[in-house]
Amino acid sequence: MLILENVAQSYGAKPVLKDINFSLKAGQIGCLLGPSGCGKTTALRLIAGFEQLNSGAIYLDGEAVARPGACVPAEKRKVGLVFQDFALFPHLHVAANIGFGLSHLSGADRDNRVAEMLDLVGLTQEASAFPHQLSGGQQQRVALARALAPRPRLLLLDEPFSSLDVELREKLALEVRDILNQEGITALLVTHDQHEAFAMADRIGVMHHGVIQQWDTPYNLYHQPNSRFVADFIGQGVLMPARVLNSRQVEIELGVLEGRIPGECSQEGGCSRCDKGCMVDVLIRPDDILHDDTSPVLATVERKAFRGAEFLYTLRLAQGGRVQVLVPSHHNHAIGEAIGIRLDVDHVVAFRQ
Amino acid sequence: MPEPESLSIPSVAAPPVGASSFTGRLGPWLAVLPIALITAVPVLVVLSALAHPDQTIWEHLWKHVLPELLVNTAWLVLGVGLGVTLLGVSLAWLTAVCDYPGRRFFAWALLLPLALPAYVTAFVWLGLFDFTGPVATWLRESFGILKPPPVRSRSGVILVMTLALYPYVYLTSRAAFLGQGRRLMEAAQSLGQSRWHAFLKVALPMARPGIVAGLLLAVMETLADFGTVSVFNYNTFTTAIYKAWFSLFSLPAASQLASMLIFFVFVVALLEYQTRASASYAASSRAAAAPSRIALKGWQAGLALAWSALVFGLAFVMPVWQILDWALNVFEQDFDARYLDFAWHSLLLAGLGALLVGTLALVLGYAQRLHPTSAMRVAARLSTLGYALPGAVLAVGIFIPVAWLDNQLIERLGLEGQVLGGTLAVMLLAYCARFLAVSFGPVDAGLGRISKSIDEAAQSLGVVGARRLWRVHLPMLRVPLLTAAALTFVDVMKELPITLMTRPFGWDTLAVRVFEMTSEGEWERAALPAAAIAIVGLLPVFMLIRHADHAHT
Numbered sequence: 033m034l035i036l037e038n039v040a041q042s043y044g045a046k047p048v049l050k051d052i053n054f055s056l057k058a059g060q061i062g063c064l065l066g067p068s069g070c071g072k073t074t075a076l077r078l079i080a081g082f083e084q085l086n087s088g089a090i091y092l093d094g095e096a097v098a099r100p101g102a103c104v105p106a107e108k109r110k111v112g113l114v115f116q117d118f119a120l121f122p123h124l125h126v127a128a129n130i131g132f133g134l135s136h137l138s139g140a141d142r143d144n145r146v147a148e149m150l151d152l153v154g155l156t157q158e159a160s161a162f163p164h165q166l167s168g169g170q171q172q173r174v175a176l177a178r179a180l181a182p183r184p185r186l187l188l189l190d191e192p193f194s195s196l197d198v199e200l201r202e203k204l205a206l207e208v209r210d211i212l213n214q215e216g217i218t219a220l221l222v223t224h225d226q227h228e229a230f231a232m233a234d235r236i237g238v239m240h241h242g243v244i245q246q247w248d249t250p251y252n253l254y255h256q257p258n259s260r261f262v263a264d265f266i267g268q269g270v271l272m273p274a275r276v277l278n279s280r281q282v283e284i285e286l287g288v289l290e291g292r293i294p295g296e297c298s299q300e301g302g303c304s305r306c307d308k309g310c311m312v313d314v315l316i317r318p319d320d321i322l323h324d325d326t327s328p329v330l331a332t333v334e335r336k337a338f339r340g341a342e343f344l345y346t347l348r349l350a351q352g353g354r355v356q357v358l359v360p361s362h363h364n365h366a367i368g369e370a371i372g373i374r375l376d377v378d379h380v381v382a383f384r385q
Numbered sequence: 386m387p388e389p390e391s392l393s394i395p396s397v398a399a400p401p402v403g404a405s406s407f408t409g410r411l412g413p414w415l416a417v418l419p420i421a422l423i424t425a426v427p428v429l430v431v432l433s434a435l436a437h438p439d440q441t442i443w444e445h446l447w448k449h450v451l452p453e454l455l456v457n458t459a460w461l462v463l464g465v466g467l468g469v470t471l472l473g474v475s476l477a478w479l480t481a482v483c484d485y486p487g488r489r490f491f492a493w494a495l496l497l498p499l500a501l502p503a504y505v506t507a508f509v510w511l512g513l514f515d516f517t518g519p520v521a522t523w524l525r526e527s528f529g530i531l532k533p534p535p536v537r538s539r540s541g542v543i544l545v546m547t548l549a550l551y552p553y554v555y556l557t558s559r560a561a562f563l564g565q566g567r568r569l570m571e572a573a574q575s576l577g578q579s580r581w582h583a584f585l586k587v588a589l590p591m592a593r594p595g596i597v598a599g600l601l602l603a604v605m606e607t608l609a610d611f612g613t614v615s616v617f618n619y620n621t622f623t624t625a626i627y628k629a630w631f632s633l634f635s636l637p638a639a640s641q642l643a644s645m646l647i648f649f650v651f652v653v654a655l656l657e658y659q660t661r662a663s664a665s666y667a668a669s670s671r672a673a674a675a676p677s678r679i680a681l682k683g684w685q686a687g688l689a690l691a692w693s694a695l696v697f698g699l700a701f702v703m704p705v706w707q708i709l710d711w712a713l714n715v716f717e718q719d720f721d722a723r724y725l726d727f728a729w730h731s732l733l734l735a736g737l738g739a740l741l742v743g744t745l746a747l748v749l750g751y752a753q754r755l756h757p758t759s760a761m762r763v764a765a766r767l768s769t770l771g772y773a774l775p776g777a778v779l780a781v782g783i784f785i786p787v788a789w790l791d792n793q794l795i796e797r798l799g800l801e802g803q804v805l806g807g808t809l810a811v812m813l814l815a816y817c818a819r820f821l822a823v824s825f826g827p828v829d830a831g832l833g834r835i836s837k838s839i840d841e842a843a844q845s846l847g848v849v850g851a852r853r854l855w856r857v858h859l860p861m862l863r864v865p866l867l868t869a870a871a872l873t874f875v876d877v878m879k880e881l882p883i884t885l886m887t888r889p890f891g892w893d894t895l896a897v898r899v900f901e902m903t904s905e906g907e908w909e910r911a912a913l914p915a916a917a918i919a920i921v922g923l924l925p926v927f928m929l930i931r932h933a934d935h936a937h938t
Contacts, residue, residue, distance in 0.1 A: 082841055106844045113845040119838035123860040132856075133846025182846060
């Protein structure tokens with residue numbers, strides 16, 4: 033459906049995107065996730081057709097829409113866009129906004145399609161309201177309906193929830209996902225917020241310095257990050273120094289971890305050379321550690337953050353290492369208190385030091 | 386949260402898709418270059434006079450003309466500068482920061498003098514203090530004072546121009562005071578400063594860029610003024626240019642004088658540009674709430690009220706009342722078919738001017754939006770430089786190339802008489818050069834408020850080019866375009882030197898009529914056309930007031 037092939041982009045001497053490759057199947061929702069300046073917005077604008085491609089190719093439905101020197105202009109790509117600021121036309125009411133891209137249809141067809149879209153996003157009552165009379169969430173849905181009305185081949189969403197209240201974001205993300213799934217829309221989302229990405233996307237590409245570090249399912253990104261950057265950017269956790277005992281075992285301060293050792297070690301072949309005794313960093317997520325009062329292993333509470341249902345404790349180990357652990361919030365320990373912990377790791381993620 | 390990466394995409398390096406074709410890149414320049422030339426040519430023509438000084442003319446000017454002009458101009462700038470700062474800042478501070486009876490009324494009423502051309506206020510004052518005028522008569526009859534205070538003097542000009550121009554400083558410094566909001570004052574107070582101290586230490590220094598910007602605008606208007614000084618027979622560069630041209634028929638002398646004036650003006654314009662560039666810290670966030678006011682009590686409130694009323698009375702009520710009185714006196718005998726002609730000429734010029742200048746401003750702004758390159762910005766800045774050019778200078782700068790073109794046409798094609806010179810086309814060209822900035826300001830700001838993603842939204846929905854301009858931008862620019870047109874309309878109507886110096890022979894407008902009547906001391910008869918100008922002039926001031934209210938409430 034959407035294919036990016038060796039896409040690279042630079043402005044002057046400054047490379048913004050390097051060798052981007054990924055594809056989306058029809059009906060899939062993809063996401064480019066990364067911090068500011070990682071190049072994700074540039075990628076989106078290249079797909080939309082607002083920027084000229086330097087090298088590589090972008091295919092939509094098998095048609096090459098962008099190659100160096102030969103780009104289909106944005107208005108001919110049939111790619112819908114939901115903008116960060118929604119970009120609703122302030123002088124047009126909701127129905128006219130949604131019908132804006134439908135001038136090729138006859139009056140009756142246009143009205144039908146607009147009514148259909150209003151119904152889809154649940155704004156039939158607001159058809160004749162002006163954008164400034166709507167709440168942020170409603171504006172967002174108008175922007176979505178407007179982009180979907182001309183039946184685009186692909187929908188692009190640029191930080192679509194970032195101008196909304198935090199409480200509203202996740203709710204709307206799920207709502208939008210339902211609408212897209214219901215309509216069978218292929219979509220690509222760009223965001224710096226992993227919660228948004230997790231709530232919306234089937235496939236996520238974590239971007240850093242113009243490179244897609246990992247293109248994977250949300251689950252795999254969290255549990256099997258392939259680089260330090262991804263491990264650090266996605267979710268919480270700490271990297272602890274560990275010694276490789278053999279191809280299935282590493283030893284950390286808290287004990288020996290067993291499991292396949294994937295990640296950088298296996299991929300780069302780095303560990304095969306120092307199979308034994310090699311020092312690596314192991315990713316320990318808060319859910320890899322359990323609070324257990326009966327455990328002989330004690331750690332001191334250094335910091336605590338109340339999260340409602342649970343506490344996120346930062347613990348200092350005997351030899352100075354630090355780990356984070358999520359504990360149900362009825363276990364209310366004071367700072368400085370020593371509590372028992374136990375490892376519960378079912379796979380090992382290790383990186384070369 | 387806007388991402389830096391999306392802001393920093395350099396459109397210079399990467400032209401937007403669809404702009405890559407030859408015509409795509411050239412098209413905007415074909416539109417913008419001629420517009421820039423309208424301003425650039427007169428400036429260059431006048432400046433070239435500076436590069437080729439004529440020995441004999443210079444000697445004559447140095448001996449007989451320049452000393453008086455320089456002294457007069459220096460006094461005028463100094464006096465008006467001080468005057469407008471005193472009036473503008475004090476009134477802005479009272480209405481923006483304090484509270485006293487009548488504050489709400491004066492807050493907008495004090496802007497009304499903007500509607501009166503300075504030359505109208507000027508002849509009212511002269512008429513009032515004339516030997517047969519009401520003030521002189523009253524002084525004589527009530528107090529036996531035979532000699533009324535000499536209004537036709539340097540201090541008289543300064544007083545009148547101060548009353549006419551203080552609204553510039555009032556407007557900008559009031560906006561600065563209001564824009565500061567309450568937070569910083571509260572912060573200063575929380576750090577132990579008294580309210581007055583906080584004002585002096587925080588609010589006033591922060592408002593300085595706003596004050597200076599208004600002051601420099603007023604100084605530019607002072608340098609450019611032709612009507613007021615000629616009513617007062619106070620010789621400055623503009624009147625000297627006019628005399629050199631129309632009494633001595635020496636275009637070279639006129640252009641030498643114009644080149645000197647342009648030099649002074651550019652110095653001021655440069656200062657103004659710099660303050661504007663550095664004024665950003667005075668403009669605070671939109672969230673700034675209206676400052677909690679200092680409530681004046683007792684004699685303080687009385688004094689504030691008296692000061693506001695005095696300035697408002699002298700600068701607006703008295704001139705307007707007097708003009709209406711005079712106009713009614715002479716209406717019966719003076720109003721005839723010629724007046725319909727004057728009015729028709731004024732409306733035609735102002736209407737065409739507003740339409741043309743508004744269109745050019747839109748073209749300029751739109752080209753800049755589609756191609757935000759630095760070359761395009763320079764072109765736009767060049768095109769809007771004309772606001773700094775005194776009308777008298779522009780008239781010279783336009784007349785010289787037009788006369789040259791006329792000669793070429795006559796020689797080459799065997800045409801007779803003037804072809805271009807003395808036509809409406811040349812006048813309109815001069816108006817464009819002079820007032821493009823007036824129109825460009827609102828249009829550019831209006832375009833600036835339309836986010837780039839609106840353009841892209843339309844594009845992604847298949848709507849580009851002229852259809853996008855028609856369906857998206859024009860409707861969104863309705864208010865700015867109307868503002869631009871209204872401002873230009875009134876400015877053209879009030880305009881004196883360009884109209885006077887480039888109009889077709891015998892083509893009188895209301896402003897020209899005012900000028901001619903005042904030159905003969907016929908104050909009452911000048912009042913009739915002046916009243917018409919003043920009434921039309923109120924229109925954009927009311928728009929400005931409404932806009933200011935929207936921005937601050």
